Amino acid sequence: MGVYLVCMNKNGFILLFAFIACSCELSYEDNRRLSIMGQVKAFENESLPNFPVEAYASGEFIKSILFLPGLTPTQEDVDLIGASSSTPEGNYGVTTISPENQEFIYLIINGKENRDYVDDWPTLAVKGINSLPLNGSRYEIPTVAIGRIEDARFEIHRTTNTQDTLVYLLQYDSSIKEINVDPSFVGNKNWEMEIGGELMPLEVENVVSLKIPEGDTIRFYYSLINDGILTEENIKIPYNLETNGYRFEF
Amino acid sequence: MGTDLSFKKGILLVSLFFNLVSLKAQMGKKEMDDNVLVEFGISYMLPKAYGDNFLSQGYDIRNGINVDGRILVAPKWFVGAQWSQFKGDVIDMEKVGAIEKSGITHIYAVATYTILGNDKQVSVRTGFGAGYVLYRHKQSTTKFMDDGFSVAANLALCYRFSNSLGVFVKLEHYWDFLNIDTAPELETFFRNAQIFAPSIGIKVYTF
Structure with a gap:
């Protein structure tokens, strides 16, 4: 006043x-x-x-x-x-x-x-x-x-691509999950956890251990690099009940 | 739990008062001046909310005070005003929202009919009041309020031990009808409150 x-x-x-x-x-x-x-x-x-x-x-x-x-x-x-x-x-x-x-x-x-x-x-x-x-x-x-917070695995497998380096960033919520129900909300979601890493051409797989609410989706940002960025993508990876985790193949 | 105990103590006091008055009346009647024009009363009340409403389910109600003044307008008929106030602490936020405590004030225009005449030491009266109710809420640092219409009915037993002084007990019931806007499923819960309020006090008579 x-x-x-x-x-x-x-x-x-x-x-x-x-x-x-x-x-x-x-x-x-x-x-x-x-x-x-x-x-x-x-x-x-x-x-x-x-x-x-x-x-x-x-x-x-x-x-x-x-x-x-x-x-x-x-x-x-x-x-x-x-x-x-x-x-x-x-x-x-x-x-x-x-x-x-x-x-x-x-x-x-x-x-x-x-x-x-x-x-x-x-x-x-x-x-x-x-x-x-x-x-x-x-x-x-x-x-x-x-979902109950469970131990899960995120597996990255090299299957067809043998020459590029994979640089990735995992984004997920573990113990705190923020949900915006505003239909007009366009901002970026605040993720609680971020894990980054890379897979060199001679490496065939990488496994990341996570504590994550069962059933949650993970945001996966990756780049394929070989004398510069070849591919860059930001995708959602859903939970796989059979493997109790997440899997990305490239 | 504390309120229940003090309410039971209050009921015990009221019962004791009735017994004492009854005993005294049997021992002998003293004639009093019967030209009482105005009377004032102040009493200590023990309100108790009941029913399926926010007050009974969400509050621990404390004891309060009741003040009234009446003037004789016709044989056996008084009209006047009544004010009462008590407080309540919220014990179940789930029922009422994040309120810390509330002060509840009733203001009535009242009409009273004397069942037993004023010249008697012991008189019994019944009354009806219509007026305004105000719930003043305190939420942490902020205050806001609810208000609405209220009616009351009471039955009082008075004992005059001199021409100008007496004691009384009163059994009163308040029905509050609040103007609260809320979701349809909560309307009945928030718009109606019932309070039974026995009280004991002193009366001053003037002529």
Whole structure:
């Protein structure tokens, strides 16, 4: 909340003095509650533990009493707005208070800081909720996948190409998985883990050990090099249930 | 758990009061001035929410205070105003959202009918109130509120031990109808609250 005073002297110079009466922070609507509903789905539809589900609102606010446009730093304000837990079928519904000046609303499912955190399962950060349509004070979150964190292998096999060097980068989520449900989101996903390496022409295979939620897809960026980059590609490699892992052949 | 215990203690106190008044009334009646024009009451209340609503399922309700003032408008009929306040700590965030605690205020216009006359030491009254309810919530550092319409009904047993002073117990019930917008499946849960509130207090009579 601020009061702005604009003064103009006889020579036409404009001075802007802006003062704010109090610091700004997240505030909440009177007479309103929101419902955030959704489902987490296990790999192969197995029964799930009861995950804690927390809803947060956040925003950037000016914290200084004196506000000078462009000079006063802002500070992030994050509030817990509601909490619940999921059912064995993975359904959850969080009743929250209703923020009125937030930038983001997001969910943390199975957060590590929560006392009900379930070991061996990843934490899901579901972002972009406030970009979804609000129907009758209810956000309906698309179903998101979750899998138990397991040991898996990523195998790279040289089959037909015998002369090029393979340079690769694996990107995947291990214990924290970020999901943006904003349909208009075009930014890059933040991957928790990255492993890079190369396979020289005389090497026929490389095996990388991973800890990854069962069923998750891996992002695989690679280049084939031989006196310069011949091929460059960024692909998704799905989980292979039979081999309990991932495989790339070239 | 703490609230349940204090509520039971309150009920015990109310029962004790009824027994004492009944005993005193049997021992002998003292005639009182019957031209009471105005009376004021202040009481300590032990509210208890019940039913399938956010207040009963999400809060540990603390004891509160009830203040009222009435004026005689017709034989046996008083009208006036009543204010009450109590607080509640959220014990189940899953039910109500991330609220830390709330202060609940009721303000009513009230009408009271005296079943037993004012000239008696012991009188029994019943009353009805209609008015406004305000839930002021505190979330960490921020405050916001819910409000709505509320009605109340009560039954009170009063004992005057002098012309201008008395004690009373009151059994009161509040029905709150809040203006909360929420998802359709939560509307009933958030828009209605029922509170039973016995109280014990003192009354001042003026003529």
